[in-house]
Amino acid sequence: MLGYYLHTKNAQQALDAIKKGLSSVRISTDLNLSEQDFSVTDQGLILDEENKLSIADLKKIVKKTQRIYICSDGDMEPLEDRSVGYYKLAPTDGAPLLEISGVKMHISKGTDPFKSASEMAKQAVRSGDNVLDCCSGLGYAAIAAHRLGAKKVLTIELSESVMGLRAQNPWSNDLNNDGIEQRQGSSFELIETMPSISFDAVIHDPPRFSLAGELYSEGFYCEIYRVLRSNGRLFHYTGNPHIIKKGSSFVDGVIRRLKAAGFKNIQKVDHLMGVSAQK
Incomplete structure (x- = not known):
C-alpha cells in the first residue's frame, strides 16, 4: 500500500473515539478493503511512527466530504490530479469512484462502482474469453472480467491522469495480475x-458523448464488430443523458448505429444504463 487512505467517514470515527476517551479505533485505511485497529490519544490518531494526524487534521478531512487523503511519510495529500482539468477519487461505502471536473464516471447510486462494473462485465464475459476493455478508467470492469475467468484482458485508457490515479487506488491493484495488459x-x-x-467480448464504457462522440460512431462500432469473433458479445455503457429529439432518444441512436454495423440481439440494459449486443 502506498500509504493510509482517509476520508470523512473514518476520520469521523477517529474523532468519535477520541471524544469517548478510547485508546484505539477500528477503521479502514485502504478504502474499505479491510479494517484494523489504530491508537488514538487526546492529541489525535496514530497510524504509525511517521504518520500521526492531529485533531485539526482529522476535522479537515471530515469537512471535505467528497475527497480522499493519502497519509504517507508524514504528509497528508488529497488523491487528485489538477495538471489538466480536475481528476480525483471520491469515497463511497465500497470502491472509490472517479470524478472528472465534478462529473461522476461510474454508476454509484444504490451500489458501488466496483459492483456496477462487475455487472457490466457479466453481460459480455465468459470463462476463457479474450476480452477488450475500452475506456477502462480505474480498471474495475477489466478486473471483474479477469475474475470471471477471462483468459486475457486488454484494457485501454486514454488519460494519463486517470492512469496515475488508478496506480494509487488499492481497488485497482489487480490490474497488475497476469492475464491483464494495460495500454495507454x-x-x-x-x-x-x-x-x-x-x-x-468487448466492454465499452466511453466518456459522455459531448466529450468523445467518435466512440459512439457507426465507424467505431464497425471496428468493434470487426475485432469480435463470431457470436462475440458487447456491453456498451451509454449513460443516461436526457437527450430527446423528435421522440428518438440518444440510446435509440446508439442501437440504430450498432444495427448498421452488423450487431444482432441488441438489448437495452436499463439498470446498468447500457446496451448489450452480439456479433
Missing part, C-alpha cells in the same frame, strides 16, 4: 491496429 492511448485509434476476430 485512444481506443478509437488503437482498435484499428488490432487483428480481426481476435476477441470474444
Whole structure:
C-alpha cells in the first residue's frame, strides 16, 4: 500500500473515539478493503511512527466530504490530479469512484462502482474469453472480467491522469495480475491496429458523448464488430443523458448505429444504463 487512505467517514470515527476517551479505533485505511485497529490519544490518531494526524487534521478531512487523503511519510495529500482539468477519487461505502471536473464516471447510486462494473462485465464475459476493455478508467470492469475467468484482458485508457490515479487506488491493484495488459492511448485509434476476430467480448464504457462522440460512431462500432469473433458479445455503457429529439432518444441512436454495423440481439440494459449486443 502506498500509504493510509482517509476520508470523512473514518476520520469521523477517529474523532468519535477520541471524544469517548478510547485508546484505539477500528477503521479502514485502504478504502474499505479491510479494517484494523489504530491508537488514538487526546492529541489525535496514530497510524504509525511517521504518520500521526492531529485533531485539526482529522476535522479537515471530515469537512471535505467528497475527497480522499493519502497519509504517507508524514504528509497528508488529497488523491487528485489538477495538471489538466480536475481528476480525483471520491469515497463511497465500497470502491472509490472517479470524478472528472465534478462529473461522476461510474454508476454509484444504490451500489458501488466496483459492483456496477462487475455487472457490466457479466453481460459480455465468459470463462476463457479474450476480452477488450475500452475506456477502462480505474480498471474495475477489466478486473471483474479477469475474475470471471477471462483468459486475457486488454484494457485501454486514454488519460494519463486517470492512469496515475488508478496506480494509487488499492481497488485497482489487480490490474497488475497476469492475464491483464494495460495500454495507454485512444481506443478509437488503437482498435484499428488490432487483428480481426481476435476477441470474444468487448466492454465499452466511453466518456459522455459531448466529450468523445467518435466512440459512439457507426465507424467505431464497425471496428468493434470487426475485432469480435463470431457470436462475440458487447456491453456498451451509454449513460443516461436526457437527450430527446423528435421522440428518438440518444440510446435509440446508439442501437440504430450498432444495427448498421452488423450487431444482432441488441438489448437495452436499463439498470446498468447500457446496451448489450452480439456479433
